[in-house]
Amino acid sequence: MWVAFLRAREEHADAVDKWVEEGCEGEPPPEPVEPVVRWWVGEPLVCGRCRATTRRALLEVDALAAVVSARGDGLRPASRWSRVSGSRPRPAVSPDAELLDVLVGELLEFEDLAREELGCAPRVRGARSGLARSRSVGWLVEQLAGVLAVEGLSVVSALRSAEGEPMGLVEWSLGWEERLRAVVEDEPRGASPARCRCGERSLRWDARVGFFVCGTCGNHVSEVEERGLVAEEAG
Template identity: 40%
Template sequence: MPDTAQLQPLAPAGSCRGSCNLRAARALAAHRQALEEHADAVDRWYAAGGSEQEFPPEPEAPRVRFWPGNPLFCGRCVANARRTLLDLDVLASQLAATADGHRGRAADAGEGRVSGTKTRPSVSPVTDVLDRLVGDLFDVEDEWRSLRGYPGRPSNGGRGAHPRSRTIGWLAERLEDILAHEDMAGLPRQLSNWDRVLRHLAKDDRASTNSPVRCACGERNVGWDDELHYYRCRSCGTLLNQDEHDHQVHEQADAAEARAGQGRATYQPV
């Protein structure tokens, strides 16, 4: 299946570059492939002496809707990217709190160590991942500062929690402008990839859980789509970003509680 960059030319001009349009673009890509296969089959049919009346019609075009960008991304995808960016700081802090920074200390304590050899603790996988995360975030800030002609990023403080939080806050404050620039169009996908990596390390398997939300179509079949980075109704395809999903969770829970309260109020014991 083509990736997001390959699917982008299929979307109408002005469409959102975010994952909200990914399924629609894939439907068009599948239709284009079906048309090519149909045309090849027609050529083979005519070459074999077939008649036009006997051959099935070409595949019907899918009914798809593309959300417009403003200018590159819709407001929902911008909100999704900001939420993901801020979540990276929370996830990184949780992982850092559980990582000791090194591994192999038990062997250094004595058992299993070869006499006369020196051992050197290696950096833990979590520490290495968090270091690369900070490096990527620094690169994004540096690129945006360069594009806008801002002063360089403050480099004091190393690559720990404080510099990471500072850069994430700095980017989040300017994210709407950042995502309006063509050179930064790949940032939402980069953020969602990092979110996937950190949640995997934190064993936060959100992608496999179903949501209690009932979709507008009436079905209770909403779940997190790890690729789209949206909650998606598996029945009708409706997408909800994190904020929209959380709002519906609270709204539907309040409505259910109100109905339960009315039922208790009308109950009359015999």
């Protein structure tokens, strides 16, 4: 809708320039009608596309965290320089284990806040394990529409430690997905060979929004849509 309006506005500007060059004869070209965005009572504060993006990112965070956890036992060898006389050297916690501990802590803290806001029963307390992480992600995915409908619900995240500002669940899940993907050295998404509906091959992956974004018209294309476009064109 907005992409079509922006395209129509550019076409209108070209038509006005042509009208001026021809001596301004007759009525000027009519301006395009700006779309009206309406908010309906009872709808979540986050659109359906962003809800789908958040659901996908949460599931990716859980899967990537499982990959990081499987890489080691959470410990790194003790340094011989850290040994105190008469004591046995102890291995230190690995960076992967520290990262996952921060992730699970933020996730469980947000779940507790969400349960309280929605009037749900408190979660079962336990260790910050992979099972707790998966259960928390599962609950958030199941209750996602209600969670995102709560205005002002946010999490204080290490991803924003410099600014110290809380994050919404949408940007939190996308931020952690990008961070964990970098840790496991997963191949980053780049440009897509698919052709956008505007006709240009300008689709590039934008981790901040979780979509392929066209550099020409600004159209957002999901991963599923992008794969379909590639398959259709290849076929």
